[in-house]
Amino acid sequence: MTSTPVAVEIRSISKQFILRHSRSIKEAVVWLAQGRRKDLSNRFHALKDITLDIAQGETVALLGLNGSGKSTLLKHISGVMTPDEGTVRTRGRVAGLIEVGAGFHPDLSGRDNVFLNGAILGMTEQQLKERFESIVEFAEIEQFIDTEVKFYSSGMYLRLAFSVAVHSDPEVFLVDEILAVGDEPFQRKCLEKIGELVDAGQTLVVVSHDLELVQRVCRRGIVLEHGNVVFDGDVSEAVSVVRSR
Numbered sequence: 001m002t003s004t005p006v007a008v009e010i011r012s013i014s015k016q017f018i019l020r021h022s023r024s025i026k027e028a029v030v031w032l033a034q035g036r037r038k039d040l041s042n043r044f045h046a047l048k049d050i051t052l053d054i055a056q057g058e059t060v061a062l063l064g065l066n067g068s069g070k071s072t073l074l075k076h077i078s079g080v081m082t083p084d085e086g087t088v089r090t091r092g093r094v095a096g097l098i099e100v101g102a103g104f105h106p107d108l109s110g111r112d113n114v115f116l117n118g119a120i121l122g123m124t125e126q127q128l129k130e131r132f133e134s135i136v137e138f139a140e141i142e143q144f145i146d147t148e149v150k151f152y153s154s155g156m157y158l159r160l161a162f163s164v165a166v167h168s169d170p171e172v173f174l175v176d177e178i179l180a181v182g183d184e185p186f187q188r189k190c191l192e193k194i195g196e197l198v199d200a201g202q203t204l205v206v207v208s209h210d211l212e213l214v215q216r217v218c219r220r221g222i223v224l225e226h227g228n229v230v231f232d233g234d235v236s237e238a239v240s241v242v243r244s245r
């Protein structure tokens, strides 16, 4: 018997952030007088001891209220953040849309950014040359391809970034809420493209508050609350859990 290979393996990851507070001079003097015993900054756990596997070809939605840790978890899967404890392992090429404009250089043109971003995502120069026209065509920004991207609207950034990412043949595709900045026709086009990737067996991990959309796109739902996984199972049950909070 062969089991489906694991695309993302997350083992006991924790991530803390430091909350800085501005203190009054009086508080600082008391702190010094007490021998600097208490830390003046507060730490809090954005992710607490999370362990999960995502199998190749699975479609997963990360759900939860604002600040529950969804984007932080997605950033750990993409590798832009590393955990304080635990490990994240991914199989194959990971690409996606985490933040609008991430991986783009503002002073370079759209054309140069396709090559820069494509190289970051692991495409060779030859592959980029072959796919360039298709990337620009999908993004529908031919007219602006030689404009510096600092003059792009957020929707134009999204179009180009999404197009480069899907053309990089990722095994694991990550999408944070940012599809929301695309206009309706482009969102529809992105969803169709995501459907094609999924049909081709690619793994999808989505962060979204659009509970109708995630039920259409994903089968599994993971609900986070204060950095903990509180539900992991069928997406419609996960949506009910979120709605009950």
Ligand SMILES: Nc1ncnc2c1ncn2[C@@H]1O[C@H](COP(=O)(O)OP(=O)(O)OP(=O)(O)O)[C@@H](O)[C@H]1O
Pocket: 017, 018, 046, 064, 065, 066, 067, 068, 069, 070, 071, 072, 073
């Ligand atoms: N780089 C950072 N430095 C400090 N705190 C951070 C950082 N990134 C995230 N946080 C904090 O970690 C917590 C979880 O944030 P995260 O963005 O993962 O939440 P989320 O579930 O995606 O929320 P939302 O639905 O609002 O997008 C929040 O309290 C946030 O302020």
